[in-house]
Amino acid sequence: MLVLGGCxxxxxxxxxxxxxxxxxxxxxxxMMHLWPQDVSAQQYKLVNEIxxxxxxxxxxxxxxxxxxxxxxxxxxxxxxxASNELPDVGVTWAAGFMDPYVKGELFAPLDDxxxxxxxxxxxxxxxxxxxxxxxxxxxPIELNISPVYYNKAxxxxxxxxxxxxxxxxxxIVEKLSSNGVTPIALGNKDRWTGSLWYMYLADRLxxxxxxxxxxxxxxxxxxxxxxxxxAEIQRLVDMNAFNKGFNGLSNDEGKSEFMNEKTAMYLTGxxxxxxxxxxxxxxxxFKDKVGFFKFPTLDSGKGxxxxxxxxxxxxxxxxxxxxxxxxxxxFVEYFIDKWGxxxxxxxxxxxxxxxxxxxxxxxxxxxxxLDELGNAxxxxxxxxxxxxxxxxxxxxxxxxxxxxxxxxxEQFVKEHxxxxxxxx
Numbered sequence: 308m309l310v311l312g313g314c315x316x317x318x319x320x321x322x323x324x325x326x327x328x329x330x331x332x333x334x335x336x337x338m339m340h341l342w343p344q345d346v347s348a349q350q351y352k353l354v355n356e357i358x359x360x361x362x363x364x365x366x367x368x369x370x371x372x373x374x375x376x377x378x379x380x381x382x383x384x385x386x387x388x389a390s391n392e393l394p395d396v397g398v399t400w401a402a403g404f405m406d407p408y409v410k411g412e413l414f415a416p417l418d419d420x421x422x423x424x425x426x427x428x429x430x431x432x433x434x435x436x437x438x439x440x441x442x443x444x445x446x447p448i449e450l451n452i453s454p455v456y457y458n459k460a461x462x463x464x465x466x467x468x469x470x471x472x473x474x475x476x477x478x479i480v481e482k483l484s485s486n487g488v489t490p491i492a493l494g495n496k497d498r499w500t501g502s503l504w505y506m507y508l509a510d511r512l513x514x515x516x517x518x519x520x521x522x523x524x525x526x527x528x529x530x531x532x533x534x535x536x537x538a539e540i541q542r543l544v545d546m547n548a549f550n551k552g553f554n555g556l557s558n559d560e561g562k563s564e565f566m567n568e569k570t571a572m573y574l575t576g577x578x579x580x581x582x583x584x585x586x587x588x589x590x591x592x593f594k595d596k597v598g599f600f601k602f603p604t605l606d607s608g609k610g611x612x613x614x615x616x617x618x619x620x621x622x623x624x625x626x627x628x629x630x631x632x633x634x635x636x637x638f639v640e641y642f643i644d645k646w647g648x649x650x651x652x653x654x655x656x657x658x659x660x661x662x663x664x665x666x667x668x669x670x671x672x673x674x675x676x677l678d679e680l681g682n683a684x685x686x687x688x689x690x691x692x693x694x695x696x697x698x699x700x701x702x703x704x705x706x707x708x709x710x711x712x713x714x715x716x717e718q719f720v721k722e723h724x725x726x727x728x729x730x731x
Contacts (some may be wrong), residue, residue, distance in 0.1 A: 315409035349654035447659035449620025454599035494561025508536035511610035537716035589671030701726035
């Protein structure tokens with residue numbers, strides 16, 4: 308995941324910036340990112356298009372890039388942070404990854420950008436993962452949410468309609484199973500995959516605050532809604548909702564069950580959308596069959612169908628000791644604005660900022676998802692990202708045990724409570 312920032316609207320400030328600096332006052336902004344041309348061609352192309360446009364509109368500004376692949380980038384960031392020589396603008400991930408840089412006072416707070424030209428530009432909840440002690444140290448540029456994808460042809464064959472309620476969803480599971488069709492694809496060896504199911508049930512039963520409070524310790528994981536969510540997981544297992552051997556399969560192996568049309572549904576993030584739209588290796592015949600729906604609500608629950616489980620992706624930080632901090636903020640705001648307008652069509656990436664789809668020439672599934680996001684009431688960050696490292700490991704281990712029926716729902720929440728109480 309990454310971070311970014313901005314101020315008043317870039318076009319409004321461009322003229323003022325040029326007057327302030329004049330033609331002779333040259334500015335160089337150093338930017339380090341992780342989209343090399345040979346690995347991330349579309350992102351690389353988009354970044355360079357944005358930089359070229361910015362430099363054309365701001366002739367006194369030069370953006371100097373350093374581009375590294377993912378692991379090299381992380382290592383270089385650590386080395387530079389040790390000598391407090393971070394680039395003016397760089398890529399980071401939120402939550403746990405960002406913490407040491409914030410505590411070391413290496414990242415600049417960006418709240419002025421959120422209250423300026425970027426106000427109300429982000430989907431609700433997307434910047435929360437970049438906040439530490441009430442201050443925001445980065446602004447996301449990518450966003451992943453988790454729809455339930457489904458095979459329209461299978462639904463049609465059995466006269467099934469997209470469910471709005473959980474009872475309707477259970478009826479679909481029952482009908483498919485009774486006709487010898489595996490309802491849901493799941494590879495739970497990776498554990499975060501099962502966590503998505505648990506998180507949605509917790510949200511729909513307890514509302515958006517219940518799990519959040521349990522994790523931040525203003526509440527408890529032994530809340531009845533969190534116990535009931537665990538019980539619902541085991542109910543689905545008992546109904547044979549998932550493919551056989553799911554706890555021993557990786558996510559890729561589970562996904563192949565859906566891609567090969569052996570299952571009717573698959574809950575995962577929007578990072579899979581290119582497989583359903585633009586990946587040339589996936590048959591168009593299959594792509595045309597893929598739709599999605601929002602995780603349904605429970606009659607007895609407090610949740611909202613427009614609340615999504617997901618998380619922000621990469622973004623940009625600004626170095627606290629940058630000698631061109633104000634210019635860096637101007638560039639970052641411009642970057643977010645342009646990235647948001649072009650990232651879907653150019654790179655197949657859903658941005659963290661709201662997108663106007665009325666004039667977009669995009670695959671329908673993108674337009675529908677972006678429109679749904681425009682109506683989102685909340686974004687709940689992936690549980691293992693919300694938690695501190697040891698508690699996150701407990702969560703993932705308990706998810707696998709829960710799906711495998713190795714523990715009871717009561718034991719599941721007790722283990723979480725004990726791990727969260729330790730505070731690390």
